[in-house]
Amino acid sequence: MIIPWIPDLRVELAFRMDTLAAVLSILILGVGSLVLFYCARYFRPGDAQMGAFGSQLLAFAAAMFGLVTADDLILLFIFWEITTVLSYLLIGYSAHRLSARRAALQALIVTTFGGLTMLVGMVLIGDAAGTLRISEILAMAPQLLERGAVIDVAIALMLVGAVSKSALLPFHFWLPAAMAAPTPVSAYLHAAAMVKAGIYLVARLAPGFSESAYWHGVVLVLGLATMLLGGWRALRQYDLKLILAYGTVSQLGFLTLVVGLGNREAAVAGLGLLLAHGFFKATLFLVVGIVDHQAGTRDIRKLSGIHRSAPKLFIVALIGAASMAGIPPLLGFVAKESVYETFVHYAEKQGTAGAAVLLAGVVIGSILTFAYSARFVWGGFATKANCQPTAFKRVPWSFLAAPGVLAAVTVIFGLWPKPLDAAIASYADLYPADGDPTHLALWHGFTTALLLTVITIGAGVLLFLQRNRVEAVQARFTAPLDAERSYRGIIGVLDDVAVWVTGRTQRGSLMFYLFVILSVAVVTPLFALIVRDAPLPSEFHAFDSPLQPVIGVGIILGALAAVRANKRFLAVLMVSVTGYGIALIFALQGAPDLALTQMLVETIVLVAFVLALRSLPARLWQREPAGHRLLRALLGIAFGATMVMIAMTAMASRVAEPISLAFPNLAYEVGGGENIVNVTLVDVRAWDTFGELSVLAMAATGVASLIFIRGRGDKRRRAEGVATGSVDRGREHFASSGRQEATLALARKFSSVSRDAWLVAGRTLAPERRSIIFEVVTRLLFHSVILFSIYLLLAGHNMPGGGFAGGLMAGLALTIRYLAGGRFELAEASPVSAGLLLGGGLGVAGLSAAVPLAFGGQVLQSAIIKFTWPVFGEIKFVTSTIFDIGVYLVVVGLVLDVLRSLGSEIDERSEGVSSDDEETVVPEPDVASREEEEVAR
Amino acid sequence: MSINITFMVIMGALYACGIYLLLERSLTRVVLGLAMLANATNILLLSTGGFQGLAPLFNAGIAVEDYNDPLPQAFILTSIVISFSVTAFMLGIIYRSWVLSRQDEVQDDIEDRRVASQSSFDAEDDADVPEDTTEFTPPEEAEEAPGSLRATGQSTRPEAKE
Amino acid sequence: MNTISLAPLAVVLPFIGAALAFILIRHTRAQRVISISILSVTLILEVILLFSVWETGAQAVNVGGWLPPVGITMVVDQFSALMLVVSSAVSLAVLIYAAGQGMTDGDEDGPISIFHPTYLILVAGVSNAFLAGDLFNLYVGFEILLTASYVLMTLGGTTPRIRAGVTYVVVSVVSSLLFLITIAMIYAATGTVNMADLAVKLGDLDPGTQLMLHLMLLVAFGIKAAVFPLSFWLPDSYPTAPAPVTAVFAGLLTKVGVYAMVRTETLLFPGDRINSLLMVVAGLTMVVGILGALAQTDVKRMLSFTLVSHIGYMVFGLAVGSVVGIGSAVFYVAHHITVQTSLFLVTGLIERRGGTANMDRLGGLAKLSPLLAMLYFIPAINLGGIPPFSGFLGKLGLLEAGVDLGTPLAYLLVAASVLTSLLTLLVMARVWNRAFWRTPEDAVHPDPILLATGAGGSSLRNSGEVVETSSSRFAGRNANDLLPRTMVYPTVGLVALGVSLSVLAGPLFSLSDNAARDMLDRTPYIEAVLGEGAGQ
Amino acid sequence: MLVVLTVLFTVALVAPLMFRRIGRSAFYVLAAVPAAAFVWLLVTFPGTQVPTRRWPRALPTPRRP
Incomplete structure (x- = not known):
């Protein structure tokens, strides 16, 4: 069944059910339903998290079922990672316990690490095979193996995923730690299902890829080592669940060993052992759950006499442990017998020392297994000498049902393994039939395998009886390398590296960031010019007109003076000197529009600077002058020089004619205007100007929001209510009987007139601030300047001018009135609030953009309308002028906003009469304390 | 396209001074640095237009090559307006930073x-x-x-304990 | 008048909306209605554009009727259409979230009245940047969204915002400056600024100048897209802004930079001259970014670092330069916009519910609000690359592209991307362990708001008792006010969009691969703009 | 096969609601779902069925559905 999901990455939802999948599904679904049944009795009724737990457990079963039936490598990986995430959630069920949280995170990270490595392997194989379908890949396995290194590495990477999932040696530590999970989770995930995913992957790949270079190295060595280590550690545990956990680690090593051997017998024996382990380990975990639930502890030094207080539980536990130990009538024995037979035949056939060591290792492992099974039964159920029998509540039937069924299955299939053997046989067909095929059977006759079993049981009993001496030996011999501590070490080192790297890169200082950015911006073009040769500039000319060098010298002097100035306003003046110099250069170069706009902008910027910085101290004092003075100078010079070199190279490498040659004719015929630059701005490239308007509007809003904080403060206060001469009264205190005092008193006497001759709100200003000449000049100039700005706007299409120049001119007019008459004069001069102006301008521009669409044209398309008026004669009106009006309004709005916020509002604040609730000026200590900053955020 | 040395020198000097001011601790100098860099870029844009030409006011007689290149002029105008609005905004920030913490430093x-x-x-x-x-x-x-934190057993799991 | 000439409306509509919002500055409710309706109409328009472009490939419209290369052209190809739709959907969700926050917190007359027009102009700027077929117009698009972001970044004018605002503004102005310088150089060298015209003319320049201009453009866009050496400014400035603003910044601004890099890499300067350099930069961005995230304790700063780190993935896809590589990068950009924004919105909710965004002081949120826990968990594992979500699919495509390339540097990058994915998962799981699983009592010094409703409030709806002892600014609010519906529903919508990306992965990937094929082929774009014969 | 998978996942999604309504015994309902899948597995895949008469011959590998 195949449903295509992402054809471009060859990923489909492909499923198939073959024997291997069916055998594992038995385990997953069977044990899954029993565990869920068991949970009904395990949890207390009122638990809030049970809902989430139940859904996660069932989702886990579904994910495992998907994993074993998936026929697409990536689909298998998807279910693989879903099981990882669900195991993270399940282990973290009792999240208030630090051990549970840490174990969950540890399991997640270790298994995801393995999973991601496997993903790389899968992508490599998918890329080499051309398909992601597992069955097809296995079919062409032999051809793939010839590809050599790539496939071997890919298979090795996939094995890393299997090793980490099935908790083999380097990654085994997460399984015992995961015992912090509720016991049903341990029973299902860490015994029957999740850890079997790795074994399933090995079993799936074994038929095709068991001959790949690293296969035997990884599978056999790690498997055997894990088996021995797991068994050895299990003998030292005092917690029943940890005995089983290390037992599982050992059995998983054993399983990987068998399944990964890669011949027909091993396949049969492996699957048999897989089923057997699934049944008996789940039984034992469920039994431990019951013991913990009824007795309240799992510590074998406290449990005593339970075999008498819960005989039925004892029998079930005995069956499970016996099957684990491989005692004859049970399924465990049947599986182990065929495993012994497999390894005996393997040793005979191979004849190498390695095969013999393998056999010996397996036997020793089985001996250890027998020993810790015995320890489990003795620890859990025997009556200990030195402690009184533990109180044990009666075990209700429904609680014991799940382990009971599993124990029964172990016994039935032990006595009658025929159906299992038939089921597994078809999986074994994937291997070439070499020699006598082995069967799962209770009795194989008197073979060396049987002899080995007898040895195993004998040595196991001996090991159990001498357990005190064994523990003494183990206590002395502590583990040289401990995986969990090394994992935590790695995470610790990772954190330290992270802090170190972040400390180096995130200095927090703007100067450092700019330094890095600018040096990268300087180095990369130089690198390009060095690596690849670029044309050397050939034609030069000193200057276009003799005046240019003179102005140039002026500009450079201004720039240097600005750098060295330590008075704030001196620096500002020097920068505006460079600005005006550039305006002159524009004029000389033949750009009247630019010169006009640059001059107006410089003026308004100068006014804005003075208005904003007047409340700051005069000196550009710094507590400690910015360091690295030389370094900054070097970077500046390097940047300047590089830019000059790049400009010259770029200009020298021009080959094609610039497109601007077409502009003059187009502007006149189609645009209908003689001023090419203005036509370009409002018609040909009107979309740029359209964008700029929003930049202007945003800047205006930004300034207003920074100063007014609570919104735009658009409320206008008219002049009537204000007492004459009350605004901005001089607070300088003169000498009481001095001359200034007298002149001030005289001026105040004359200022009582109700209506002012020159400016509407001139009277509101305190007498010592007013200058009659300035007011008279303002009165004369204001209206003519406004008229001139409207002229500039309308004539802009043919003569130098346009929306920007007009708007700036009108802005200057408002500035003059504000400077002459104070903030109430400004309020009188601007009938409309700045927000309205901005909105109106943007609206006019927006509509002039959208309306042409209605007439079938493109956005911002202009049309030329010719009509004749009686008085004015023939008039040619181009609709782009409407757009220009929008520009005009927005520019006036911006200047008004700057004046209102930087001018009037700061005036009010400095007079301390501000109506808005001024944010309390908190003198912030140098390093804001975290708490205060926390609240401020 | 022949290169105008004067423009190059002016541009280089403005860039150098602008960068020097930009890497300053005082916010006012940073803003002045930005304004100077914007002016330098305008000079660069002007120089890409090539030679000094007639003002771009169309009349039939003049050959197309004689005008000064109008396209960079449009770019310069846009750049002037944008640098003006950014400077205005930065002035707002300087004032706000002064009101809040009485310092004109880049913190x-x-x-x-x-x-x-x-x-x-x-x-x-x-x-x-x-x-x-x-x-x-x-x-x-x-x-x-179930299973709240209760340290009961002191089972010595050998490697768990640090 | 076919649909393509409606494309500029995607910019004009928000523009007119902003104008209306300016005029109605004092009626916040009207502003809210305008902005939400305008954004919805724009989203519908962009979806129509996406479907019309899906089959036919790149289409162009000349603004004002001026033929290229004189006039400005707006070009919509599959890549930009996808970007438009995803960014509009995300900005609509964030707008509703912010409006909801404004309503419940009741700061009607406060900065919220400036928020709506500024937000609309930000969206207009982003749409303009995606549509621009002209290099200078791309610069203006950048300027629009930057200036709007300056205002949003310093909204309310508190001390940390001003400090972060200065860093953000100065670095952004420097990046625009470098971009303008590069445009001047390109005009000096070729005499044109129309991108399609440039694609034709840049080829004739000699290699030295081409490489120089190419690198200068990438540096300018690299600052905006926060690529390794140029990305240190981002984690200092983004987290201090209000939650919805940070969400929009994280979702859109860096992606505009990445979009511009993809355009220059494929259209203007084809060929793999600097692919190995891009690979190295991508690797460093990933690793240094995620190491930064590991070191943080504040969730918003941590997410800013993961944002920087995952830009490395997109640059990796770009550096591979194959159809699968760029296709996966396109898909990854769409995925990352959605997931990163939804994570920032959820962090905003965490900040309201837990009183702080600092991981050490949080705890027990899973019990306090299971809905919030789920809202965090899904995008978190999505970002961490857990299948079946889109994060994994994007990374899978990138791995396949890297493996197809097969050079040792590509394998190194594959290893780096896998490591970064693992560390991202570690970072996300750490937040989950501390903020959601740990009991409030275990937190370092938990916010009283956590302890107060600890026992009672288990779910969003029924916990109504008043929180009185909270030090955070949400004192005196009952739990319903802490997570109001108008803020939770857009977050749920965005998370659902993230999940739907994996359900629709098939068609989305075919769209991305078509976009990549057309971009690498270059002629569809050039012919759409300059007419048939132009593409060589 | 896909049907079994979707059934399992949907019941898992619905489970929290069941628990809220009928508490602990919802586990029995949850246990029933994999049990049903187990039975379905035994029925549809003869390879694993308990053979009656003809088990001596090697059983054919089941066709892929």
Whole structure:
């Protein structure tokens, strides 16, 4: 069944059910339903998290079922990672316990690490095979193996995923730690299902890829080592669940060993052992759950006499442990017998020392297994000498049902393994039939395998009886390398590296960031010019007109003076000197529009600077002058020089004619205007100007929001209510009987007139601030300047001018009135609030953009309308002028906003009469304390 | 396209002074630096137009090549307007920064320095965790979730303990 | 008048909306209605554009009727259409979230009245940047969204915002400056600024100048897209802004930079001259970014670092330069916009519910609000690359592209991307362990708001008791006010969009691969703009 | 096969609601779903069925559905 999901990455939802999948599904679904049944009795009724737990457990079963039936490598990986995430959630069920949280995170990270490595392997194989379908890949396995290194590495990477999932040696530590999970989770995930995913992957790949270079190295060595280590550690545990956990680690090593051997017998024996382990380990975990639930502890030094207080539980536990130990009538024995037979035949056939060591290792492992099974039964159920029998509540039937069924299955299939053997046989067909095929059977006759079993049981009993001496030996011999501590070490080192790297890169200082950015911006073009040769500039000319060098010298002097100035306003003046110099250069170069706009902008910027910085101290004092003075100078010079070199190279490498040659004719015929630059701005490239308007509007809003904080403060206060001469009264205190005092008193006497001759709100200003000449000049100039700005706007299409120049001119007019008459004069001069102006301008521009669409044209398309008026004669009106009006309004709005916020509002604040609730000026200590900053955020 | 040396010199000098001012601690000088860099870029744009030409006011007689290149002029106008609005905005920031903390300095980010100097001990990862051998709290203080933190058994799991 | 000439409306509509919002500055409710309706109409328009472009490939419209290369052209190809739709959907969700926050917190007359027009102009700027077929117009698009972001970044004018605002503004102005310088150089060298015209003319320049201009453009866009050496400014400035603003910044601004890099890499300067350099930069961005995230304790700063780190993935896809590589990068950009924004919105909710965004002081949120826990968990594992979500699919495509390339540097990058994915998962799981699983009592010094409703409030709806002892600014709010519906529903919508990306992965990937094929082929774009014969 | 998978996942999604309504015994309902899948597995895949008469011959590998 195949449903295509992402054809471009060859990923489909492909499923198939073959024997291997069916055998594992038995385990997953069977044990899954029993565990869920068991949970009904395990949890207390009122638990809030049970809902989430139940859904996660069932989702886990579904994910495992998907994993074993998936026929697409990536689909298998998807279910693989879903099981990882669900195991993270399940282990973290009792999240208030630090051990549970840490174990969950540890399991997640270790298994995801393995999973991601496997993903790389899968992508490599998918890329080499051309398909992601597992069955097809296995079919062409032999051809793939010839590809050599790539496939071997890919298979090795996939094995890393299997090793980490099935908790083999380097990654085994997460399984015992995961015992912090509720016991049903341990029973299902860490015994029957999740850890079997790795074994399933090995079993799936074994038929095709068991001959790949690293296969035997990884599978056999790690498997055997894990088996021995797991068994050895299990003998030292005092917690029943940890005995089983290390037992599982050992059995998983054993399983990987068998399944990964890669011949027909091993396949049969492996699957048999897989089923057997699934049944008996789940039984034992469920039994431990019951013991913990009824007795309240799992510590074998406290449990005593339970075999008498819960005989039925004892029998079930005995069956499970016996099957684990491989005692004859049970399924465990049947599986182990065929495993012994497999390894005996393997040793005979191979004849190498390695095969013999393998056999010996397996036997020793089985001996250890027998020993810790015995320890489990003795620890859990025997009556200990030195402690009184533990109180044990009666075990209700429904609680014991799940382990009971599993124990029964172990016994039935032990006595009658025929159906299992038939089921597994078809999986074994994937291997070439070499020699006598082995069967799962209770009795194989008197073979060396049987002899080995007898040895195993004998040595196991001996090991159990001498357990005190064994523990003494183990206590002395502590583990040289401990995986969990090394994992935590790695995470610790990772954190330290992270802090170190972040400390180096995130200095927090703007100067450092700019330094890095600018040096990268300087180095990369130089690198390009060095690596690849670029044309050397050939034609030069000193200057276009003799005046240019003179102005140039002026500009450079201004720039240097600005750098060295330590008075704030001196620096500002020097920068505006460079600005005006550039305006002159524009004029000389033949750009009247630019010169006009640059001059107006410089003026308004100068006014804005003075208005904003007047409340700051005069000196550009710094507590400690910015360091690295030389370094900054070097970077500046390097940047300047590089830019000059790049400009010259770029200009020298021009080959094609610039497109601007077409502009003059187009502007006149189609645009209908003689001023090419203005036509370009409002018609040909009107979309740029359209964008700029929003930049202007945003800047205006930004300034207003920074100063007014609570919104735009658009409320206008008219002049009537204000007492004459009350605004901005001089607070300088003169000498009481001095001359200034007298002149001030005289001026105040004359200022009582109700209506002012020159400016509407001139009277509101305190007498010592007013200058009659300035007011008279303002009165004369204001209206003519406004008229001139409207002229500039309308004539802009043919003569130098346009929306920007007009708007700036009108802005200057408002500035003059504000400077002459104070903030109430400004309020009188601007009938409309700045927000309205901005909105109106943007609206006019927006509509002039959208309306042409209605007439079938493109956005911002202009049309030329010719009509004749009686008085004015023939008039040619181009609709782009409407757009220009929008520009005009927005520019006036911006200047008004700057004046209102930087001018009037700061005036009010400095007079301390501000109506808005001024944010309390908190003198912030140098390093804001975290708490205060926390609240401020 | 022949290159005008004067423009190059002016541009280079403005860039150098602008960058020097930009890397300053005082906010006013940074803003002045930005304004100077914008002016330098305008000069660069002007020089890409090539030679000094007639003002771009169309009349039929003049050949197309004689005009000064109108396209860079449009770019320069846009650049002037944008640098004007950014300067205005920065003035607002300077005033606000002065009102809030009476200083005209570019302040460093304190969170960065705190992170760079934090200790590596993290309770969640490195705290010592007592071993517990059961999931169920004894009946008397059983709150609704089983297995609250109860250090009962002192089973020595050899490698878990630091 | 076919649909393509409606494309500029995607910019004009928000523009007119902003104008209306300016005029109605004092009626916040009207502003809210305008902005939400305008954004919805724009989203519908962009979806129509996406479907019309899906089959036919790149289409162009000349603004004002001026033929290229004189006039400005707006070009919509599959890549930009996808970007438009995803960014509009995300900005609509964030707008509703912010409006909801404004309503419940009741700061009607406060900065919220400036928020709506500024937000609309930000969206207009982003749409303009995606549509621009002209290099200078791309610069203006950048300027629009930057200036709007300056205002949003310093909204409310508190001390940390001003400090971060200065860093952000100065670095952004420097990046625009470098971009303008590069445009001047390109005009000096070729005499044109129309991108399609440039694609034709840049080829004739000699290699030295081409490489120089190419690198200068990438540096300018690299600052905006926060690529390794140029990305240190981002984690200092983004987290201090209000939650919805940070969400929009994280979702859109860096992606505009990445979009511009993809355009220059494929259209203007084809060929793999600097692919190995891009690979190295991508690797460093990933690793240094995620190491930064590991070191943080504040969730918003941590997410800013993961944002920087995952830009490395997109640059990796770009550096591979194959159809699968760029296709996966396109898909990854769409995925990352959605997931990163939804994570920032959820962090905003965490900040309201837990009183702080600092991981050490949080705890027990899973019990306090299971809905919030789920809202965090899904995008978190999505970002961490857990299948079946879109994060994994994007990374899978990138791995396949890297493996197809097969050079040792590509394998190194594959290893780096896998490591970064693992560390991202570690970072996200750490937040989950501390903020959601840990009991409030275990937190370092938990916010009283956590302890107060600890026992009672288990779910969003029924916990109504008043929180009185909270030090954070949400004192005196009952739990319903802490997570109001108008803020939770857009977050749920965005998370659902993230999940739907994996359900629709098939068609989305075919769209991305078509976009990549057309971009690498270059002629569809050039012919759409300059007419048939132009593409060589 | 896909049907079994979707059934399992949907019941898992619905499970929290069941628990809220009928509490602990919802586990029995949850246990029933994999049990049903187990039975379905035995029925549809003869390879694993308990053979009656003809088990001596090697059983054919089941066709892929």
